Amino acid sequence: MYHVKRYKNKITRRKIRVRKKIYGVGSKPRMSVFRSNRYIYVQMIDDAKGITIAEASSLSLSPKNKSQKKVEQALEVGKNIAKKAIEKGIKEAVFDRNGYKYHGRVKAVAEGAREGGLNI
Numbered sequence: 001m002y003h004v005k006r007y008k009n010k011i012t013r014r015k016i017r018v019r020k021k022i023y024g025v026g027s028k029p030r031m032s033v034f035r036s037n038r039y040i041y042v043q044m045i046d047d048a049k050g051i052t053i054a055e056a057s058s059l060s061l062s063p064k065n066k067s068q069k070k071v072e073q074a075l076e077v078g079k080n081i082a083k084k085a086i087e088k089g090i091k092e093a094v095f096d097r098n099g100y101k102y103h104g105r106v107k108a109v110a111e112g113a114r115e116g117g118l119n120i
Contacts, residue, residue: 071105078114
């Protein structure tokens with residue numbers, strides 16, 4: 001059980017370390033990623049006002065995309081969030097990996113957002 005606590009503390013420490021340097025404003029919001037074992041969620045957050053500007057998740061994907069692998073789903077979620085952000089006039093964002101390593105699904109979300117036209 002000890003190793004589980006230690007792992008959670010690693011994520012928490014990375015999250016705090018990353019969050020100290022990142023701050024999102026209206027013109028350049030923070031793009032925060034949360035991943036569970038099954039789904040991936042992304043939010044565009046304006047920290048100055050404390051509001052969520054746009055959100056996307058793998059829950060909202062079409063049934064065709066749900067049969068894909070999780071990394072491919074994350075790429076689609078990145079494209080969706082980029083599309084929603086561009087519709088609201090946002091062209092740039094600060095990427096907040098939320099304590100997760102920049103690898104796999106987290107990296108795929110960032111690449112999908114870049115493909116969708118968002119400047120990270």
